[in-house]
Amino acid sequence: MKLSRRCFLSFVVGGAAGTALSPLPWKLTDDLSIWSQNWSWTPVPPDGEYTQVNSTCTLCPGGCGIGIRKAGKRAVKIEGLAGHPVNDGGVCLLGLSGLQLLYGPARVKTPLKRTGKRGGGQWQAISWKQAIKEVTEKLKELRKKNQPQSLASIGPNGSGTVSALISRFMKAYGSSNDMKMASKLDSDEQALFLTQGIQNGMVGADVENADFILSFGCAVLDGYGSPVRMFRANSRWKENSATLIQIEPRQSNTAAKADQWLPINPGGEADLALAMANIIIKENLYNSSFVSDNCDGLNSFVQMLYENYMPEDAARRIGIDVQTIIDLAHRFATAARPLAINGYGKGQNPSNLKETLAIHALNALVGNIGKKGGITGLSAYDYIRWPKVVTDTVAAAGLKESRLDGAGTNAFPHAKSLPNRFFDKLSAGNTSIQALLVAEANPCYSMPDTAKIKRVFDSIPFIVSFSSFMDETAMMADLILPNHTFLERYEDVPVKAGLTAPIVGLCRPAVEPQWDTLDLGDALIRIAQSIGGSVGAAFPWKNYKTCLKQTLADQWKDLEKKGYWMPSQSLQADADSKNKAGGKSGRYVLMDGTLETIYMAQDAPLEGDSRSYSMLLMPYDTIRITSLQIGAPPFVMKTVPDTVLKGQDGFIEINKKEATEMGFKQGQAVIVTTPIGEARVRVHLSSGLAPGVIAMPRGLGHTAYDDYLAGKGVNINQLIGPVEDPASGLDTALGIRAKLAKA
Amino acid sequence: MDSALIPEGVKRCSLWKFLLALSITSGVLLWGVIAMLLCWIKGLNQTNMNDYYGFALWIWADLAVIALGGGAFFSGLLKYIIGKDELKNLINYAVLIGFICYSSALLILAIDVGQPMRSWFIFWHANIHSMLTEVAFCLSCYFAVLTIEYIPLILENRQINKVPFFHHLAHNMHGVMAIFAATGAFLSFFHQGSLGGVAGVLFGRPFAFRDHILIWPYTFFLFTWSAAAFGPCFTLFITWMTEKITRKKLVKDKPILLLAKISGWMIVTYMVVKSIDTWYWATHTAPSLGFNWEFFFKNNPLYGKTMLFSEIILGGWIPGLLLIFRPTRENSVTRTTAFFLGMAGVCINRWVMVLQTMAVPVMSFDSWAMYIPSWQEVATTILPVAYGVILVMISYRYLPIFPQEKELNPIEGSAGSVDKQVGQTPAGDDSPLQPAQI
Amino acid sequence: MKQEHTQHRSKRYGMVIDLDKCTGCGACMVACFSENNVPFKKDETDKRLSITWMKVYRIDNGRDFPNNQVCYIPRPCQHCAGQHEGHSPCVSVCPATATDYSRETGIVSQIYTRCFGCRYCMGACPYHARYFNWWDPVWPEGMEKYLSPNVSPRMRGVVEKCSFCFHRYQLARDKAYANRRKDVKEADYQTACTQACPAGAITFGDLNNPGHAVHQIVKPNDHVVKNKAGISIIGKSQNPNVFRMLERLGTNTKVYYLSSREWVRKAGDNYIADEKPEDMFAEQKKH
Numbered sequence A: 001m002k003l004s005r006r007c008f009l010s011f012v013v014g015g016a017a018g019t020a021l022s023p024l025p026w027k028l029t030d031d032l033s034i035w036s037q038n039w040s041w042t043p044v045p046p047d048g049e050y051t052q053v054n055s056t057c058t059l060c061p062g063g064c065g066i067g068i069r070k071a072g073k074r075a076v077k078i079e080g081l082a083g084h085p086v087n088d089g090g091v092c093l094l095g096l097s098g099l100q101l102l103y104g105p106a107r108v109k110t111p112l113k114r115t116g117k118r119g120g121g122q123w124q125a126i127s128w129k130q131a132i133k134e135v136t137e138k139l140k141e142l143r144k145k146n147q148p149q150s151l152a153s154i155g156p157n158g159s160g161t162v163s164a165l166i167s168r169f170m171k172a173y174g175s176s177n178d179m180k181m182a183s184k185l186d187s188d189e190q191a192l193f194l195t196q197g198i199q200n201g202m203v204g205a206d207v208e209n210a211d212f213i214l215s216f217g218c219a220v221l222d223g224y225g226s227p228v229r230m231f232r233a234n235s236r237w238k239e240n241s242a243t244l245i246q247i248e249p250r251q252s253n254t255a256a257k258a259d260q261w262l263p264i265n266p267g268g269e270a271d272l273a274l275a276m277a278n279i280i281i282k283e284n285l286y287n288s289s290f291v292s293d294n295c296d297g298l299n300s301f302v303q304m305l306y307e308n309y310m311p312e313d314a315a316r317r318i319g320i321d322v323q324t325i326i327d328l329a330h331r332f333a334t335a336a337r338p339l340a341i342n343g344y345g346k347g348q349n350p351s352n353l354k355e356t357l358a359i360h361a362l363n364a365l366v367g368n369i370g371k372k373g374g375i376t377g378l379s380a381y382d383y384i385r386w387p388k389v390v391t392d393t394v395a396a397a398g399l400k401e402s403r404l405d406g407a408g409t410n411a412f413p414h415a416k417s418l419p420n421r422f423f424d425k426l427s428a429g430n431t432s433i434q435a436l437l438v439a440e441a442n443p444c445y446s447m448p449d450t451a452k453i454k455r456v457f458d459s460i461p462f463i464v465s466f467s468s469f470m471d472e473t474a475m476m477a478d479l480i481l482p483n484h485t486f487l488e489r490y491e492d493v494p495v496k497a498g499l500t501a502p503i504v505g506l507c508r509p510a511v512e513p514q515w516d517t518l519d520l521g522d523a524l525i526r527i528a529q530s531i532g533g534s535v536g537a538a539f540p541w542k543n544y545k546t547c548l549k550q551t552l553a554d555q556w557k558d559l560e561k562k563g564y565w566m567p568s569q570s571l572q573a574d575a576d577s578k579n580k581a582g583g584k585s586g587r588y589v590l591m592d593g594t595l596e597t598i599y600m601a602q603d604a605p606l607e608g609d610s611r612s613y614s615m616l617l618m619p620y621d622t623i624r625i626t627s628l629q630i631g632a633p634p635f636v637m638k639t640v641p642d643t644v645l646k647g648q649d650g651f652i653e654i655n656k657k658e659a660t661e662m663g664f665k666q667g668q669a670v671i672v673t674t675p676i677g678e679a680r681v682r683v684h685l686s687s688g689l690a691p692g693v694i695a696m697p698r699g700l701g702h703t704a705y706d707d708y709l710a711g712k713g714v715n716i717n718q719l720i721g722p723v724e725d726p727a728s729g730l731d732t733a734l735g736i737r738a739k740l741a742k743a
Numbered sequence B: 001m002d003s004a005l006i007p008e009g010v011k012r013c014s015l016w017k018f019l020l021a022l023s024i025t026s027g028v029l030l031w032g033v034i035a036m037l038l039c040w041i042k043g044l045n046q047t048n049m050n051d052y053y054g055f056a057l058w059i060w061a062d063l064a065v066i067a068l069g070g071g072a073f074f075s076g077l078l079k080y081i082i083g084k085d086e087l088k089n090l091i092n093y094a095v096l097i098g099f100i101c102y103s104s105a106l107l108i109l110a111i112d113v114g115q116p117m118r119s120w121f122i123f124w125h126a127n128i129h130s131m132l133t134e135v136a137f138c139l140s141c142y143f144a145v146l147t148i149e150y151i152p153l154i155l156e157n158r159q160i161n162k163v164p165f166f167h168h169l170a171h172n173m174h175g176v177m178a179i180f181a182a183t184g185a186f187l188s189f190f191h192q193g194s195l196g197g198v199a200g201v202l203f204g205r206p207f208a209f210r211d212h213i214l215i216w217p218y219t220f221f222l223f224t225w226s227a228a229a230f231g232p233c234f235t236l237f238i239t240w241m242t243e244k245i246t247r248k249k250l251v252k253d254k255p256i257l258l259l260a261k262i263s264g265w266m267i268v269t270y271m272v273v274k275s276i277d278t279w280y281w282a283t284h285t286a287p288s289l290g291f292n293w294e295f296f297f298k299n300n301p302l303y304g305k306t307m308l309f310s311e312i313i314l315g316g317w318i319p320g321l322l323l324i325f326r327p328t329r330e331n332s333v334t335r336t337t338a339f340f341l342g343m344a345g346v347c348i349n350r351w352v353m354v355l356q357t358m359a360v361p362v363m364s365f366d367s368w369a370m371y372i373p374s375w376q377e378v379a380t381t382i383l384p385v386a387y388g389v390i391l392v393m394i395s396y397r398y399l400p401i402f403p404q405e406k407e408l409n410p411i412e413g414s415a416g417s418v419d420k421q422v423g424q425t426p427a428g429d430d431s432p433l434q435p436a437q438i
Numbered sequence C: 001m002k003q004e005h006t007q008h009r010s011k012r013y014g015m016v017i018d019l020d021k022c023t024g025c026g027a028c029m030v031a032c033f034s035e036n037n038v039p040f041k042k043d044e045t046d047k048r049l050s051i052t053w054m055k056v057y058r059i060d061n062g063r064d065f066p067n068n069q070v071c072y073i074p075r076p077c078q079h080c081a082g083q084h085e086g087h088s089p090c091v092s093v094c095p096a097t098a099t100d101y102s103r104e105t106g107i108v109s110q111i112y113t114r115c116f117g118c119r120y121c122m123g124a125c126p127y128h129a130r131y132f133n134w135w136d137p138v139w140p141e142g143m144e145k146y147l148s149p150n151v152s153p154r155m156r157g158v159v160e161k162c163s164f165c166f167h168r169y170q171l172a173r174d175k176a177y178a179n180r181r182k183d184v185k186e187a188d189y190q191t192a193c194t195q196a197c198p199a200g201a202i203t204f205g206d207l208n209n210p211g212h213a214v215h216q217i218v219k220p221n222d223h224v225v226k227n228k229a230g231i232s233i234i235g236k237s238q239n240p241n242v243f244r245m246l247e248r249l250g251t252n253t254k255v256y257y258l259s260s261r262e263w264v265r266k267a268g269d270n271y272i273a274d275e276k277p278e279d280m281f282a283e284q285k286k287h
């Protein structure tokens, strides 16, 4: 066969054209593209009718209004509610991640009973009927033995019905060992009583209207108070050219964004405030009409200041020069609406009373108690008006036994609950607690010296957790009776986080319960009723929702409609009109016998000796890591910078120059050792940290939850121990002595 | 055993030895194939590429291989268009190397893209403004051309050629080869250029960005020029290596020296232009975008001024000069050194245009991004090398690649016949591989 | 169709982020993750493999303690217009037209199902605003329930980036049509990050519309100016505290930043030796 050139060309062209015109290549390529665009393993979210449920976020005490967007039955997005008095549309990263908690893998999906050894993570799924029965039997048994006081509870520090139901249960059952997790709210509450005579009160700060804000280490921009509200206030300060001064050794976000960052030696807050007070009084810069009309004890206060808090001495102690203090005092006292705020970090730890009082004394001296842009003492929420608990003889006898933590005793007359002392007692060998109920708290993670706390848990024979999530404390329980999450339940949310006007938000179900969980309120009602007798009688409600509806009676309709209720539009207005400090007497106590003792007391020393532990380890709070209520969901973890967490390694911050002198390089592994424990971390060299201080974030180092959180970084509570404030009994540790060595 | 397949009049190693060598290279190939499959099945997470290094080792390998493969189009251009007939003795090998380079480049691209099954979207939804579109079109077309240029070579196999159809096919293909060579040169000009354009148009990347002539940034022309200049170095270097490995002289000095000389002049002229370009970039382009040129060579562990020196002086001017001066060109050591340096130079150029471009921080607060390829990337990058070696081995063994081989390596024992052949057809002019003669 | 376009002025959606107000809280990042079905992995600490359409950078003034100053810079896609509207760094290079510039809105789109993952666009974007799906997106069992039907989850092997929440524009446009309005209202089209920002630091709207807040803050120049390198700058802000990132490259972004601090404004671009931002247009000023 001879192939001519022509023949060859037609062969080639013909072949190409033939193939191209056949359906084959087109079909094939089309299939390829369709196929590669529709992998079966890439989900296609089903559509559905779009609706929105308005509710309240309970993931932190902020009390933001949220709208949950739904597609069909699924919740697909959480947004801030525009027009809501707390957050007006803004929302924080944790609130935005709420759906990951709802649908996440860390949920406890059904009641669980421990099978293996405690903490071993072996569980058997049981029915609610059995779960209630098991709890009831155990609790009945203790009462039968006339030991109701051997039941203890640890619950949230809230003012709503859930917290109240737990307390009511404890009372009806017959135990006064009703612990509430402590926070800055506790120290504020005690200070409020000592200065203004307001019992169980809370402190409102009109931050929005202040024009010179002196923040003593408050994480204003990292989750302090009601976080979104604080962000909004900060933006208002910028718009109004208000001044924010941040006092703390570490350049937190707040320090970074403040008009001035004043790094002082850790723990120097009271010294600084009192030295400023000294200057303000000496130079006659204080609001004399307010002070003379409303304050008691000025003379003895002044005397105490002159004796103990001369600016020069204070300056030496806190590591800044006198002139800075003097300038600060001048600027504060001469500002139109100055405001001093207190509470370290997010306020998760109580502050010591001396510091709290000192900072508030500054507010009193410039006369901004109960004023626009000032501080207001608010009385407690009092909408829960249930009939008094009628106790039987067993309960009455049990209630006569004193609380293990000593709260309310002569030593700590104003304390309501001192969980740190509770655990200290048990750790020291007290065996009087036979059963423990834990609700909405995770002490095995969030209390200092977690190893100790866990040992205590190990020694308690019967532990019930009501946690929605498999957290560290739930891991230590014998029974888990999982609560609905905030997106599946009703709850009243009275906001205490520093707002100037009380607000009760309504949390309501956005979706059907996803798993076999039960509202904590319902679980308590069922347990009480199944114990029966006077305990059951104290819980006369059909279910929690009925209880809530009845409690809120007149407000319920409004709440359902608006999503929140403001019990009295503005307490601040009341205070203003009287031009008084507020409270029962309308007076502010600058100094009396009790306060004098507090002011004159030596600060509780830090744990560890400064020779072998040359540095000070401080926890810091960041909005990018949740450190309390809830373990950080994946979205939140995704925002954590790689100078805080890299792989599974957590970082410790250290002053850059100091680290270089010590021979540490960025990212290098080190061992941090404290009198409590040691951990392996990496160093992050920072230009924003005072020499001598090292800092680690709260919120890492979880051992429970899921793979998106567990095992990442180090839990700082492993390294620090409690430091009891002799004045309040509260744990006010601001850090611990520590040393670093190459790993 | 396979002697029937081996071209007449040449000697090849034993089949046993050949198969052993083949299996060793195939082992390497297999390693690469495994890595390639991992990348396809598990995805590009198998690499160490990341959002800063969207283009990394592979794209460098692609650019490098295409630059080195430039010997094919340039020799073709010289032979068919300019009429440097002497190069016919090299052109087969140049085509083969080009074919290997371009097929490798396409394979690498097919592994490199995230959705290989849709890579034809580049044609279907083509964005004519994109340099990559230009690259894709020209690259595929030129690959087709190289295939067409390579096919007649295959058909020259002793057994295949016996089939009349293939014989005539080969004959016809040779007949039109000049057209293809011209097309190839034209296409090559564009795709080499558009590969240069890929980096040069990135006006968000001041390290790579260049001012434009018409629609093309300077790098467009620099890439074409450098491929033409350094591609022959690679062809010649591989030829030299083949000779070393086979322990035979395969190509006479004349065509080699000719190509080396042309390459030398291409390199030197390229270096003049490249130096002007670098100077202009350093003193005008970079500063106008807010950068002191030294910024690009500081504060990072890899890209120092040594890199610039290596590319321009060591890998540019020096080989260029070595090749244009007769004494160093004719000295096989300096000549081969020059080939090697030239190859290294162009590879460094392609490396910095891809990887340093990605490494340089552009936002003032960003930092240098360093990158170490994963084994999967290394293996898939070596895969084409192994494939190339195999193709060369097979082609060399079974195809009459080197027209002068017979003449230069008379087989002992049949010396007479070879002599006769040589006598009849000096310089192997009647080699069936010389289509223009048919 | 064409007539309609010329009849009413096209929109140029853009943003201005007040860096004085931004606290670096990261809510914008998470708002974006949750609005746009952004996937996540067990380990997100390798930031070069972590998909964050909105990324908050932390920058500092480089000084030692205690003179260190910090600023946060949230960075969505800058929706660059390029030297002439539509010649964005990324759009101009995409070989498959999988990312496109809308002349109607000024938004740079990304078509996931067309993108074949060549990543050229990523190399082109100096802001690192583009992210590649190195992995198949995987949600822990049950968590895919929260995925929004408005935004399709992306498959492995394609690039994704901030879309200015384009689906919200579509919804707003549908709403406008339903109400027989020609124009989308400012309040009807706001991005998820803008809405969520607790500091109210982000302002979003049509830069071409003098009624929109973003226009009033940015005060964009309505004519093109050339900087001293001869690069065309479109929409240059006339507010001395407003700057754009890498403005001198001529990317002509539609995300503006506002800062009262000079070092922050300077960090937005690169300057050699003692150049100052004001010098960029020195020659223009003389005229």
Ligand SMILES: Nc1nc2c(c(=O)[nH]1)N[C@H]1C(S)=C(S)[C@@H](COP(=O)(O)OP(=O)(O)OC[C@H]3O[C@@H](n4cnc5c(=O)[nH]c(N)nc54)[C@H](O)[C@@H]3O)O[C@H]1N2
Binding pocket: A060, A061, A062, A092, A094, A183, A184, A185, A187, A188, A189, A190, A191, A192, A193, A195, A203, A204, A205, A222, A223, A224, A225, A226, A227, A340, A341, A342, A343, A346, A347, A348, A356, A359, A360, A369, A375, A376, A377, A496, A497, A498, A499, A623, A626, A627, A628, A629
């Ligand atoms: N993301 C995130 N955010 C969080 C949290 C979290 O885990 N994650 N945690 C949250 C928690 S647990 C808390 S407790 C809050 C902290 O914040 P909160 O404790 O909820 O309340 P504050 O807003 O700090 O308001 C307290 C104010 O009262 C003033 N004050 C204190 N004592 C007195 C006094 O005796 N008299 C007068 N007149 N005034 C006084 C103080 O100056 C202070 O300004 O932060 C919350 N924010």
Ligand SMILES: Nc1nc2c(c(=O)[nH]1)N[C@H]1C(S)=C(S)[C@@H](COP(=O)(O)OP(=O)(O)OC[C@H]3O[C@@H](n4cnc5c(=O)[nH]c(N)nc54)[C@H](O)[C@@H]3O)O[C@H]1N2
Binding pocket: A058, A156, A157, A181, A182, A183, A184, A347, A348, A349, A439, A440, A441, A442, A443, A446, A447, A448, A466, A467, A468, A469, A470, A471, A473, A483, A484, A485, A486, A520, A627, A628, A629, A630, A631, A717
């Ligand atoms: N070391 C240390 N101790 C502290 C503080 C500190 O900062 N450090 N801060 C103090 C402060 S301010 C506080 S408020 C307390 C808080 O007390 P903690 O014990 O620290 O609070 P959490 O750990 O957050 O406990 C909340 C528990 O409820 C679960 N949970 C989360 N969401 C829900 C839900 O919707 N429903 C239910 N039923 N459970 C849920 C969580 O899994 C967790 O187990 O701790 C105080 N103690």
Ligand code: SF4
Binding pocket: A057, A058, A059, A060, A061, A062, A063, A064, A091, A092, A093, A094, A095, A096, A226, A227, A228
């Ligand atoms: S600030 Fe607190 S209440 Fe508000 S959205 Fe965030 S977690 Fe929820």
Ligand code: SF4
Binding pocket: C017, C021, C022, C023, C024, C025, C026, C027, C028, C029, C056, C072, C074, C196, C197, C198, C199, C200, C201, C202
């Ligand atoms: S949400 Fe607002 S304040 Fe927070 S980081 Fe983003 S822009 Fe800044």
Ligand code: SF4
Binding pocket: C076, C077, C078, C079, C080, C088, C089, C090, C091, C108, C124, C125, C126, C127, C128, C129, C130, C161, C251
């Ligand atoms: S920021 Fe990057 S991705 Fe966005 S338009 Fe500009 S170049 Fe493209």
Ligand code: SF4
Binding pocket: C093, C094, C095, C096, C097, C098, C099, C114, C115, C116, C117, C118, C119, C120, C121, C122, C158, C159
């Ligand atoms: S990765 Fe996708 S969008 Fe980017 S250039 Fe390639 S095809 Fe276009």
Ligand code: SF4
Binding pocket: C031, C032, C033, C035, C036, C053, C054, C076, C077, C161, C162, C163, C164, C165, C191, C192, C193, C194
């Ligand atoms: S505009 Fe929308 S897509 Fe872009 S960063 Fe903000 S939330 Fe994400």
Ligand SMILES: [Mo]
Binding pocket: A061, A157, A182, A183, A184, A347, A348
């Ligand atoms: Mo709290």
